[in-house]
Amino acid sequence: MSAFRIGTGAGFSADRLEPAVDLVEQGRLDAIVLECLGERTVAFAHRDRMSDPKRGYNALLDRRMRALLPACRKAGTVMITNMGAANPSAAAERTLAIARDLGLKGLKVACIEGDDVSALVPKDEPFMDEPGTLADVRMPVVGMNAYLGIDAIVPALQAEADIVIGGRLADPSMFLAPLAHRFGWDAMDAARIGAGTLVGHLMECGMQVTGGYFADPGVKDVPNLAQCGYPIAEVQADGSAVITKLDNTGGCVTTATVKEQLLYEVHDPTRYLTPDVTADFSRVEVVAAGPDRVRVSNASGTTRPASLKVTVGFDGGFQGEAGVSYAGPAAQERGQMAAEIVRQRMARLDGKVDLRVDLIGASSLFATAGLRATDAQDVRLHVALRSPNREDAELLLWEVESLLCCGPAGGGGFRGAIVPCVITKSVLIPRERVKPTLNVLIA
Amino acid sequence: MNAPGHNAPRIVRDIAHARAGDKGNTSNVNVWAYDPADYELLKHALTVERIKQTFPQLVRGKVTRYELPHLCGLNFVMQDALEGGVNRSLNLDSHGKSWSYLILGLALDDEERG
Numbered sequence: 305m306s307a308f309r310i311g312t313g314a315g316f317s318a319d320r321l322e323p324a325v326d327l328v329e330q331g332r333l334d335a336i337v338l339e340c341l342g343e344r345t346v347a348f349a350h351r352d353r354m355s356d357p358k359r360g361y362n363a364l365l366d367r368r369m370r371a372l373l374p375a376c377r378k379a380g381t382v383m384i385t386n387m388g389a390a391n392p393s394a395a396a397e398r399t400l401a402i403a404r405d406l407g408l409k410g411l412k413v414a415c416i417e418g419d420d421v422s423a424l425v426p427k428d429e430p431f432m433d434e435p436g437t438l439a440d441v442r443m444p445v446v447g448m449n450a451y452l453g454i455d456a457i458v459p460a461l462q463a464e465a466d467i468v469i470g471g472r473l474a475d476p477s478m479f480l481a482p483l484a485h486r487f488g489w490d491a492m493d494a495a496r497i498g499a500g501t502l503v504g505h506l507m508e509c510g511m512q513v514t515g516g517y518f519a520d521p522g523v524k525d526v527p528n529l530a531q532c533g534y535p536i537a538e539v540q541a542d543g544s545a546v547i548t549k550l551d552n553t554g555g556c557v558t559t560a561t562v563k564e565q566l567l568y569e570v571h572d573p574t575r576y577l578t579p580d581v582t583a584d585f586s587r588v589e590v591v592a593a594g595p596d597r598v599r600v601s602n603a604s605g606t607t608r609p610a611s612l613k614v615t616v617g618f619d620g621g622f623q624g625e626a627g628v629s630y631a632g633p634a635a636q637e638r639g640q641m642a643a644e645i646v647r648q649r650m651a652r653l654d655g656k657v658d659l660r661v662d663l664i665g666a667s668s669l670f671a672t673a674g675l676r677a678t679d680a681q682d683v684r685l686h687v688a689l690r691s692p693n694r695e696d697a698e699l700l701l702w703e704v705e706s707l708l709c710c711g712p713a714g715g716g717g718f719r720g721a722i723v724p725c726v727i728t729k730s731v732l733i734p735r736e737r738v739k740p741t742l743n744v745l746i747a
Numbered sequence: 748m749n750a751p752g753h754n755a756p757r758i759v760r761d762i763a764h765a766r767a768g769d770k771g772n773t774s775n776v777n778v779w780a781y782d783p784a785d786y787e788l789l790k791h792a793l794t795v796e797r798i799k800q801t802f803p804q805l806v807r808g809k810v811t812r813y814e815l816p817h818l819c820g821l822n823f824v825m826q827d828a829l830e831g832g833v834n835r836s837l838n839l840d841s842h843g844k845s846w847s848y849l850i851l852g853l854a855l856d857d858e859e860r861g
Contacts, residue, residue, distance in 0.1 A: 344833065433771060517766070524764055560764060560779065563818055567777035569768035571824045573813055590818060620834070660837035669840045672830055673805045673849055688837040727834045730771070 307538040314338040315510025328375040335482040338385035347617025347726035349389035350447030360391030386473040403747035411747040414465030418740035419472040422448040432730040443618040453579025456740030457481035476504025498605020499543025515555030528554025544601035581605040611732035620725035624697025626704035629717040638712040639683040760851035767847040772832035780819040
């Protein structure tokens, strides 16, 4: 049996589009996956849906579908995506309308639902990975989504869908499903399901395996990162695969890029949990197999978990952020003085909100790690707080902006913004309680 | 790879590369020796105890080091190491994506350790 060619067309909600079009047009792909959902993305999508029942899906869906649907139809490439986020049916309807608008008559759009389990989870369900229960969180719930695996996705492929749209489809499962469908893998064949899960895991973050998020000048150089290409996996019936990319794109596929992705967001390499399997990546072989070609094999797995992970999103109030910059002689001292002044002027909120004060250029990302510069010449005061009350965030912006007239000398470049926040927690649900549904629409 | 200057202290970045990821309030950083000959040095330099002792305010929970010797890799899983995680942290990098460079910036040679 020939290799199954599967590509990635997005590795997160805001990922690039142009290289995805190139990949579908030139990659001779059997399938392309657009992975567009994180825990917080889905919670924000629920908020969007609450404000407008027609929204709640990926904000870039229109652009992506308009660019990719004609190319997918021409190449015979199936698209699988979780761009449906908190509203898969609206996303599927919208995709159908775009397909009709583009004259793609007969295009089959499958919509997978059933991941919204908010009616099924007890209000005092204990957290999966920390003490306490849902009842301990004194914030409004915005949504609860179970991670769906291949048992939810394969039926859409059996129905010969061209486009498969869901909400909380698990990232690696979107890659594994077409592999299991093509090669006839049994869902209980943990060895092959584990191997296919490795392919999905390596591919799910898109260009993170082709040189994206990798370059470090002088030690890890990446050619033409600006034109970095999305990855292709050429997968064999035994689950082994070659990770590669289009020849005419930037980036690189090396054993180093593959290894960094191998354990990305993995804890115990012998126990990577997905809805489909407990995957074992601890003995994976990663071998160079030509320019921009890396062969991966020897992943395995054991029984799939009896429960599915559920992400619960809460309305987390507001985050305010504001900053002013200082440069030149004693910039760091002046910035530090500004920081103390803001702390004093914000003291009226002491004990009510957490205030964080950083001096970008001297000490910010690594402040808690204890690392700081001593004579930075170009620094930015950055102050942040989170509060259920928008007024607290507004006060922060006011107090930082006012430094322009009554702070240290030479400050400039005030910016401030207030954004809504979400909080996410994880619980478990017995898998038999989750009932995925399938609805196929035809353009 | 650029050779370090004559007296420049060698750091982990000189022999290894890394990527950080987050799950809740747990950070994981995978670290890979470029040259298998440096893997033992990497393991010697990056012990669980050293990570905990170097960043006591940041890395507050249990640290586990997983080893993938055939790929010359280490995977550090650091609990309670993200200032509350993306839900609570007001760090500009609330995911701790830059923690990889916290590890890569550590000195390699014993006399350079602080």
